[in-house]
Amino acid sequence: MQETLLTGISRQHENVLQVIQSYYQLTKPRIILLLLITTAGGMWIAANGEVSPVLLLVTLFSGACAAGAANTINCFYDRDIDYIMERTRHRPLPSGRIQPRDALIFAITLATLSFTLLAVFANLLSACLAMSGIVFYVLIYTHWLKRHSTLNIVIGGAAGAIPPLVGWAAVTGDLSWAAWVLFAIIFLWTPPHFWALAVLIRDDYAKVGVPMLPVVVGNEPTARQIFYYTLALIPVTLLLVYPLHVMGAVYAGIALLLGGVFVQKAWQLLQTPSDLTVARSVFKYSILYLMFLCAGMGLDSLPITHHVTDVVAANVQTFISSFQA
Structure with missing residues (x-):
């Protein structure tokens, strides 16, 4: 052939x-x-x-x-x-x-x-x-x-x-609204993910005239945008917890932990926007972030997780009530 x-x-x-x-x-x-x-x-x-x-x-x-x-x-x-x-x-x-x-x-x-x-x-x-x-x-x-x-x-x-x-x-x-929040999470995740890659291969994009953000405005403004989008991502992920109540405490903890690391890495890139090692770290972590965030959704959705969190919440409530009696 x-x-x-x-x-x-x-x-x-x-x-x-x-x-x-x-x-x-x-x-x-x-x-x-x-x-x-x-x-x-x-x-x-x-x-x-x-x-x-x-x-x-x-x-x-x-x-x-x-x-x-x-x-x-x-x-x-x-x-x-x-x-x-x-x-x-x-x-x-x-x-x-x-x-x-x-x-x-x-x-x-x-x-x-x-x-x-x-x-x-x-x-x-x-x-x-x-x-x-x-x-x-x-x-x-x-x-x-x-x-x-x-x-x-x-x-x-x-x-x-x-x-x-x-x-x-x-x-x-x-x-439902929850579905559109999932849409918004991926929508906000995409720019930090792809712009970090674009920083790594900026010369390739410049060679063919593709106006990726690092090519047009440089690495520093791109790193700033990556940081802003990463910051915006965290509260959007928590909308599934409140006010929508489709996710619980397990997902909330995972989302906050993953988001905190993502923001930290984006901040490091903002401090050294031309450091390709840092840009590569942001890019690779963005992939892990999305995978583990979705895994957190799956874990929180399991019936056994609901049962365990309900038992823990009831015990905590009983413990607090014993001090108030």
């Missing part, structure tokens, strides 16, 4: 396994993993910790297909600049291992599969939300914002914030 590079050079897959691997790489699986964690978090909270295993698996697989479709189209659209950037030139399209036409067919197939599975096994709302995520990521972020505005990550982050809405809708068939 032979493909042609943008430069006219051709590459050839040696076996079927390499073909599968190339298509797998098109989907950007590491990004998909984070999106699926937020989807599962939305489902877990919506179901009060008791999610149907079949619905969970179907929704996560469908979400992976939708995200894979969006990422594949992103690779298709950006194959010109991906060839120039050192970090991305070995991707399947710029390296010539997959033809652009085949990538588009693959993306359409994934999107169709995602919509069909969600519509059949979950509901139409979740299916439409998944498709809206693809459209927003492709048209608003990739086509319009990424190459034309420093707000690309801020506004484009809305696409990455849709998966928890899909998970919530798959369970409940509607979207």
